Amino acid sequence: MTTTCIEVATDPAYPVYIGPAALDALVPNRAQGVALLADERVWDLYGDLVPTLADLPRLLVPGGEGAKTIARLEEALDFCTQADLSRASTLVTFGGGTIGDLGGLCASLFKRGMAVVHAPTTLLAQVDASVGGKTAINLRGGKNLAGTFHQPSAVYCDTRTLASLPAEESASGLGEVVKTALLGGEDSLARLEERAGDLLAGDPEALATTVAEMVAIKAQIVASDPTERGPRRALNLGHTFAHAIEHAAGYGRVPHGVAVAAGLGLALRASRESGLLGDPALPGRVDALLHLLGLPGGLRDLRERQGLALEPRALRAGLAHDKKGAVARPEFVLLRAVGEPQLGLTLDAALLDSLLAE
Numbered sequence: 001m002t003t004t005c006i007e008v009a010t011d012p013a014y015p016v017y018i019g020p021a022a023l024d025a026l027v028p029n030r031a032q033g034v035a036l037l038a039d040e041r042v043w044d045l046y047g048d049l050v051p052t053l054a055d056l057p058r059l060l061v062p063g064g065e066g067a068k069t070i071a072r073l074e075e076a077l078d079f080c081t082q083a084d085l086s087r088a089s090t091l092v093t094f095g096g097g098t099i100g101d102l103g104g105l106c107a108s109l110f111k112r113g114m115a116v117v118h119a120p121t122t123l124l125a126q127v128d129a130s131v132g133g134k135t136a137i138n139l140r141g142g143k144n145l146a147g148t149f150h151q152p153s154a155v156y157c158d159t160r161t162l163a164s165l166p167a168e169e170s171a172s173g174l175g176e177v178v179k180t181a182l183l184g185g186e187d188s189l190a191r192l193e194e195r196a197g198d199l200l201a202g203d204p205e206a207l208a209t210t211v212a213e214m215v216a217i218k219a220q221i222v223a224s225d226p227t228e229r230g231p232r233r234a235l236n237l238g239h240t241f242a243h244a245i246e247h248a249a250g251y252g253r254v255p256h257g258v259a260v261a262a263g264l265g266l267a268l269r270a271s272r273e274s275g276l277l278g279d280p281a282l283p284g285r286v287d288a289l290l291h292l293l294g295l296p297g298g299l300r301d302l303r304e305r306q307g308l309a310l311e312p313r314a315l316r317a318g319l320a321h322d323k324k325g326a327v328a329r330p331e332f333v334l335l336r337a338v339g340e341p342q343l344g345l346t347l348d349a350a351l352l353d354s355l356l357a358e
């Protein structure tokens, strides 16, 4: 298997390298200063894959949402100062989406902005978080409330690192994979269906091919709308429901991509019931794919799996809390067909009630 390179055609454009040797290509230009922000667990497991980074100034932090705090941001900025970085320097992040989000935000703020290079090590970060330039930390009032758009100057998705992911983290990444394939079009969805068994088994070739396909889809969407004013909002397919689920369950109880999987099931049924979806068999098809991948296809599955009540009332409160719609008027991305999202839709109360009570 070779390394695939996909260009994200933002201004300026940047490459995303994908494959089981992608990290071999990560040789940062040291002339202007480079430092490394890594997940401490990832550094333990995979530091030897990046010998060219071994002698760089290094800040190790634990992965997880605890990395996305004001305190960690301050620590990372102080670290950049101590490492003598300048505006012309580069910060390399090595870890999951939390490390990329923290490092991206730190790089965008330090001396009004320096370069960031991501080396994502979770499936979710490889197919989603590392591409597109969104950065964020969490505030007391909620997730991702403080952030910037700051495109990386390169991304290295080394699929070898996915071998050690806990099952829950792989499942979470697969939820975003199904979402992206649904936006990519019929061919992407059909190829994912073919590959589902291999993916679940962690087959390296299936993983590398899937990451490359999903990055290509996301790259295209992001390049068309780098700051999410319009079409990029399609990437929120399944997410209004997912955020309500995460809110109702208590953040951290349901892995994000698993909530997205259930949200996709709901979004597809909403698309059909509201008369938007051309092919009435699509919800059943996606439900089967989610199950093949070990993911829940809706609320009933999710309740059983996670042993959670997820009462309709709590879900409704979660929907009202979602920041994308106007106050208490949540907006949804639905599908007319595979690859044809429709943005900014509201659902009538009776349909919403019946979906949440399923």
Ligand SMILES: NC(=O)c1ccc[n+]([C@@H]2O[C@H](COP(=O)([O-])OP(=O)(O)OC[C@H]3O[C@@H](n4cnc5c(N)ncnc54)[C@H](O)[C@@H]3O)[C@@H](O)[C@H]2O)c1
Pocket (backbone or CB within 6 Å): 039, 041, 042, 045, 062, 063, 064, 065, 068, 095, 096, 097, 098, 099, 101, 121, 122, 124, 125, 128, 129, 130, 131, 132, 133, 134, 135, 136, 144, 161, 162, 163, 164, 165, 166, 169, 172
């Ligand atoms: N910026 C974006 O566009 C964007 C998009 C989607 C999600 N996100 C953000 O990404 C975050 C979630 O990312 P994540 O799921 O990667 O979480 P994460 O960074 O917390 O990683 C999940 C867990 O896996 C561990 N880990 C990482 N790589 C590993 C490996 N190779 N082997 C074993 N363990 C490993 C981490 O230490 C952590 O415990 C959320 O905060 C979310 O808001 C951002």
Ligand SMILES: [Zn+2]
Pocket (backbone or CB within 6 Å): 176, 239, 256, 260
């Ligand atoms: Zn998501």
